[in-house]
Amino acid sequence: MSAGSAGRQASIDVLRAAAIGLMVLIHFVENLSGRYGRVDGTLGGVGGVWWLPTGVAAATFSFLSGVSYRLWVTTEVRRGRSDGAIAKTTVRRGLFLIGLGFAFNVLVWLPEDVFNWDILTLVGCGLLALEAARRMPSAAVILAAALAIAVAPAMRVVAGYSDFWVTGGFDYDFSLSDVMLGWLVTGYFPIFPWLAYPLVGFALGPDILSKAWRPVLIGGGLVAASAAMLLGWSALPSVLTGGESKAWTMFPASTPYVLGSLGGVIVALAFLHRTIDTDVSMPRPLVAWTTPLSRHSLSMYLLHHVVHLWPLWIFGLATTGEPTSLWQVAMPVAVAVSLSGIFLLAAVVLCREADRRQLPTAESLMRWVCD
Secondary structure (H helix, E strand, O other), X not given: OOOOOXXXXXXXXXXXXXXXXXXXXXXXXXXXXXXXXXXXXXXXXOOOOOOOOOOHHXXXXXXXXXXXXXXXXXXXXXXXXXXXXXXXXXXXXXXXXXXXXXXXXXXXXXXXXXXXXXXXXXXXXXXXXXXXHOOOOHHHHHHHHHHHHHHHHHHHHHHOHHHHOOOOOOOOOOOHHHHHHHHHHHOXXXXXXXXXXXXXXXHHHHHHOOOOOHHHHHHXXXXXXXXXXXXXXXXXXXXXXXXXXXXXXXXXXXHHHHHHHHHXXXXXXXXXXXXXXXOOOOOHHHHHHHHHHHHOHHHHHHHHHHXXXXXXXXXXXXXXXXXXXXXXXXXXXXXXXXXHHHHHHHHHHHHHHHHHHOOOOXXXXXXXXXX
């Protein structure tokens, strides 16, 4: 789900590929086995399985979308492309991803979830925001990201966030107010605070990839701030906690979660850049196998959902008359984990073949429509 392939860095490809692996693992377990063998309750975002690293993939994807866009813009400017042409491509790609996100929700998550504001619509909105951000000083972009994080808890209180999540997932009415609130603050990946990830990625990307130490210090500071908030959570006012009793949550994206995940991905990219991009002794097969997976991250996002959800809906409809009857109860966790591993192995081969044979992909469709 990157802005383009120009100016690729191996470190970005490895980190994005790792996020794809985590995403596939978590989604397979959550959707196929989330409540398997349990009488009541759900995994609550698979948090009930302690070894699943939830919350990492989405933060990494959205952050890297900002870094990749910065690299793409820099490359296009060096090639002599006009500002107007860059703007048109950016806006078209943003709108393409938003439209694709709505279509994806209907075709994969069924029509009632068309406005659940998932990661595709976030990245699309992020590209539209980055079109404005590229004309601003980096300090102003960082300030905008900080404000998006800072006001999110209070906005959740005002919007009545918990009223939209009484069933364990985002549940809304088909009204303009509910749809807009979902986009801004109550959906799965709302603008506040999730827009901070691509903004920070765009602003700090050049420093991270130039081996400067400032972003490492910023990332470490964000992790430290997250840890401090976790320790003192019960004493913080609701304007900072959003009225949530748990300090580390992805839905909603609590401030400690945002700061910690944002700082973690900054440090991770800085570390990978200092090793993979500059150290010739690093194993090249790692880069050779992760690059195709990263290059086709949008296709993999779409495909892995189709592969494990469509059979679930079809079999549920055929056996019980209700498409979602087997959701989260279809199989044991070990089977879901095994299936995720099989999919990832097949996905790597498929991505390499797509590059070798120049097969059509979601990425090539986006370039054909938008560039």
